[in-house]
Amino acid sequence: MNVAEFLNINTAKFPRKSAIGFKKKEKWTEISWSDFRRLVFKTANALRAAGISEHDKVAIYADNSAEWIITDLAILSLGAVTVPIYSTNNEEQSEYILNESECKIILVGNQEQYDAAFNILNKNQVLQQVIVAKKSIWIQKENSQYLEDFIKDASEEFQIVPKEDDDLATIIYTSGTTGVPKGVMLSHGNFHKSVEAHFEFFKFKNFENETSLAFLPLTHIFERSWTLLALYGGSKVYFLENTKLIASALAEIKPTIMCAVPRFYQKIYASVNEMAANSSPSKKKIYNWALATGTEVAEFRRLNKSIPFSLNLKNKIAGIMVFNKIKKKMGGKLWFMPCGGASVSDDVTRFFEAMGIHITVGYGLTETTATLTCFPFHDFQHGSAGIPLGDTQIKIGDNDEILAKGSSIMKGYYKKPTETAEVFTEDGWFRTGDAGRFDEAGNLFITDRIKDLMKTSNGKYITPQPIENLLSNNNFINQAMIVAEGKPFVTALIIPNFEALQELISKMNIQFTTWEEIVNLESIKEFYREKMEEIQKGLSGFEKVKKFVLMPAEFEIGTGEITPTLKVKRNVVLQKYADLVDKMYNS
Template sequence: MNVTHFLNSNTQKFPLKSAIGYKKKEEWKELSWANFRRMVFKTANALKTAGIVENDRVAIYSDNSAEWIIFDLAVLSLGAVTVPIYSTNNLEQAEYILADSEAKIILVGNQDQYDAAVEILNKNQVLQQIIVSKKSVWIQKEKSQYLEDFIKKCDEHFEIVEKDDEDLATIIYTSGTTGVPKGVMLTHGNFYKCFDAHFDFFKFKNFENEHSLAFLPLTHVFERSWTLLCLYGGAKVTFLENTKLIASTLTEVKPTMMCSVPRFYQKIYAGIQEMVSESTESKKKIFNWAMKVGAEVAELKRTGKSVSFSLKLKNYIANTLVFKKIKHKMGGNLWFMPCGGASISAEVTQFFDAMGIHITVGYGLTETTATLTAFPFQNYEYGTAGITLGDTKIRIGENDEIQAKGSGIMKGYYKKPAETAEVFTNDGWFKTGDAGKFDEKGNLVITDRIKDLMKTSNGKYVAPQPIENLLSNNNFITQAMVIAEGKPFVTALIIPNFEALKELLPKLNIPFTSWEEIVNTDKIKDFYHQKLDEIQKQLSGFEKVKKFVLMPAEFEITTGEITPTLKVKRNVVLAKYVDLIDKMYS
């Protein structure tokens, strides 16, 4: 079955209901299911007229937008293959993906992406045409066309091309923390079988009334799979183009669902903790009482027990005094929030649960069509990645490596048979590269990336992720990268939370000059030393960060220091800042 068949079934069921939302000229707009399908089919016919046939590759190089998902579904309904490119990828990265995938047409979003595509088009023998989603982009007429003009004269009637489970739907190039990007081949069967597994696992009620906000990049398997799942189930999806506007968008759009990465929740958690620490004693008491009541209610709900009337009453007061204000800043309607892409600490998920905002923690990879495991609605265990979905099977192999089988496992890496063979065992299990174990209740516990596990020169093994999570749960730390491999002790490169730090400067009588100067002042270094002493109390001596460098700017996606889901590319950062790191050990 072609995964896009939901366009027909959902249009028949609720033609006038909103399918997608998007912002145009500072105003939120909507497309009904009937009009959404119409736009997809017109685009599919335009691609067909342009010579795209089954199994041809078509690329998308753009920020999230209504045009992104319309183009993607048009490509898939035609039986062709979508090749998404991160909007933050530079010219060289985009050029590699277009050459490797042999894409014939590309959709671009902004001027920089268009300019890069033109340069690539002039060198690339396969790429034939650039389609531009926004009229604000200046284009050269030759081999370039605005999407609006591209589809203008096309018919809205279209027959979706039938596909088998094993037929290729997309090639997603991993932005992995090491090595050259590999094109992960996912099939139509990978997608819709995973969708069915999710609906069976969560047993949503009236899913068509839900409203998801697409906030993570659609290029990433997590947001792409989640967005397609929402549309597959008839829910509305609103697309956020500029992620910096997430705070205002949440209050404007008021979604009920949204998938995100741990950093989003860590920032909220750290900000609230800092705000409470600076409050009056009476406000602290109220907050702590509310959290205690919320935690009791959350624990009863988690274990499937009933909440007494008196506790419900207390929780109502706690919600009115404390939780409601925080929920309002997140739109007020969020109740289902899948979280993945990296590990999240138990204290953060417990904190949100106490406020009545449940984070559904999950685990998966691009190669597994995202979710392998997730928290069920009840009897989940904090600090784990939940239990398996659908027909997924997991075993623990050599070096505690998590290995998986099931409907979500990729077809392989595009044009890379040797690399494909490397990640599968002789008996057909996919090797995730992550280390883990099962607890006594069958929950998967991720211990770390096998490649990331570090051994100090004293022979002690250090897992960096739990330490980095502990540090970045603090409001004054945006990101931390732990260093220990072959070293006598643990050190870290720390990215301060520059907003919080700027507010602190007047209290320390430090005039703002530049961040290069600020992070090197003794007062700021002493402040962070104190913070680290407080944060690391629970760690063993050999795990504690003994020395650190405060970085004057955040790690950048464009320079390759972090992935689009904000994971640090250790090899890149280690090579780039080798002198700074060496100084900590000299």
């Protein structure tokens, strides 16, 4: 079945119910399932009239928007193949993807993307047309058209092209932390069976009444597969174009479900705990009591046991006095939040469970259509990556590598048979490149990226992610990158939480100049030394960060220092800041 078939199913079920929401002229607007399908079908007919047929490739190079998802579903409805390009990619990176995938048409979302796409079009033999999502963008007259004009005269009648499970739906180029981008080929069956497996696994009730907010990049498999799942189940999905406006969007939309990466949860966890630590003794006592009460209730829920009446009453009071105020900043209605893209510490998941928000930690890759394992609603194990989903099979191979089989595994890498062969064993198991283990209850624990495992010159093995999570769980640290491979001891590049640091320097009566000067002040360095010592109390001596550098700016997606899910590209950062790293070991 074509994965876009849910358009017909849900339009028949809820023709007047809102399907998607988006911001138009500073106001959130919604459109019904009937209108949503109509726009998808008009776009599909316009693409067909422009020469797009089954198996042709069409690129989307834009931030999240209603136009993004409408175009994606139009391409899929046609039986063509969607090729998403990260909105932060530069012209050179985008050109590589367009050349290899041989896209005929590209949708762009802003001026910079349009200019890059138009330049590529004049050099590319296959790319024929640039479609522009917004009329606010200036365009050339030739080979360019606004989406509104492109679909204006197209028919609303369309028959979704039937597809087999093995038919190609999308090619997603992994940003990866190492190497050249590879095009992951995912089929209609990969998406369809993955979605069905999630609904079977969670057994949601009245899912069509849920509201999701898409703020992670739709180009990434995590948000794309989650958004397709949400729409498939009939829930309403809002699309946030500017991620910097996430705080106000949460308050305005009040989502009930949404996916996010660990950094989102860590920031909330760190800021709340910092606020509690700096509050009056009485407020601190109330917070600690509420957290202990919520944690006790969460444990009953985790074990699927009935909560004693008196404890339930105490928890309601804890909600009124503490938790509801925190949850209100996230809209007040969130109850279910998948977490993926990187590891997250159990301190963070326990904190959210205590508030009554179920963080479903999951594990997967682009190559596995996102989820291989995740937390169920009950009997999950904090600190683990959950249990296998659907027909997924997992075993632990050589070097503790996690190997996987199942209907969510990719077809292979586009035009890269050698690289495809390298990631599959002779008997068809997919090599994830991650190390892991199972506990007696069947929960999968990710021990680390095999490629990220570090060995010091003293022969000690360091797994960086748990240490980095420990550091970035603190409100004064936004991100940390551990350095240890071949070195005598562990060091780190630390990105401060500049918002928290701004408040600190104000309290210390330090006049702001530039962040470069601030992070090099001895008083600030000493503050962070004390923080590091406090945070690392529970680590073994060889694991502790002995020296660190405070960075004056955040790692950037555009410069290739981090991936769109905020994972550090170690090789890029190490190369770019080699002098800083050397200085830590030579001073």
